[in-house]
Amino acid sequence: GDSVTQMEGPVTLSEEAFLTINCTYTATGYPSLFWYVQYPGEGLQLLLKATKADDKGSNKGFEATYRKETTSFHLEKGSVQVSDSAVYFCALRGETSGSRLTFGEGTQLTVNP
Amino acid sequence: DTEVTQTPKHLVMGMTNKKSLKCEQHMGHRAMYWYKQKAKKPPELMFVYSYEKLSINESVPSRFSPECPNSSLLNLHLHALQPEDSALYLCASSQVWARRGETQYFGPGTRLLVL
Numbered sequence: 400g401d402s403v404t405q406m407e408g409p410v411t412l413s414e415e416a417f418l419t420i421n422c423t424y425t426a427t428g429y430p431s432l433f434w435y436v437q438y439p440g441e442g443l444q445l446l447l448k449a450t451k452a453d454d455k456g457s458n459k460g461f462e463a464t465y466r467k468e469t470t471s472f473h474l475e476k477g478s479v480q481v482s483d484s485a486v487y488f489c490a491l492r493g494e495t496s497g498s499r500l501t502f503g504e505g506t507q508l509t510v511n512p
Numbered sequence: 513d514t515e516v517t518q519t520p521k522h523l524v525m526g527m528t529n530k531k532s533l534k535c536e537q538h539m540g541h542r543a544m545y546w547y548k549q550k551a552k553k554p555p556e557l558m559f560v561y562s563y564e565k566l567s568i569n570e571s572v573p574s575r576f577s578p579e580c581p582n583s584s585l586l587n588l589h590l591h592a593l594q595p596e597d598s599a600l601y602l603c604a605s606s607q608v609w610a611r612r613g614e615t616q617y618f619g620p621g622t623r624l625l626v627l
Contacts, residue, residue, distance in 0.1 A: 431614075442516075442619050442620040443604075444618070445615055448613070492614070499568075502555060
């Protein structure tokens, strides 16, 4: 079945540091890939998505590229801010899974001033 | 506007109570979902409604009873819950159910505590 493996956290960075959160997946065909962010005490917000190989999703300075050859969708940001502190979930929606989202375990990011 | 609203924000209930969670969206979406999220874990799918019909029930205990009165509204009726049902309950919606690349938009959740 479909699965998502995320970089284990927690991750702690200083403000303006470079961020990478690794995400790899297992799925048949061409799944759609998503990054969601959950701020403390809130629901999930869509951060970015990509639906085909080599697509790059981007939003609020975050980027991720759909790499079919390495089955990866790593999240990056060039300069993090304290306000980026949150839990980040990588997710996929397989071609044959209806509307089920398969989530990774989540990565807790803390950014210190 | 990609807003999904949920009420109440917090709920405390005893094991013999009956309560309901409410979810609303006005984006014209025809698929709506309930998820359960335990602390430090990803959301787990409970139910999917497509065009107001129940399409998926992920073997959820009958003490959880979903209802979709119309295309904008989704309820989750709770009865005789157990303390282990304490969690964040998230509602989500998408334009349709099974379409490639379809994005689900989540509400802020209802934090439920069962005593």
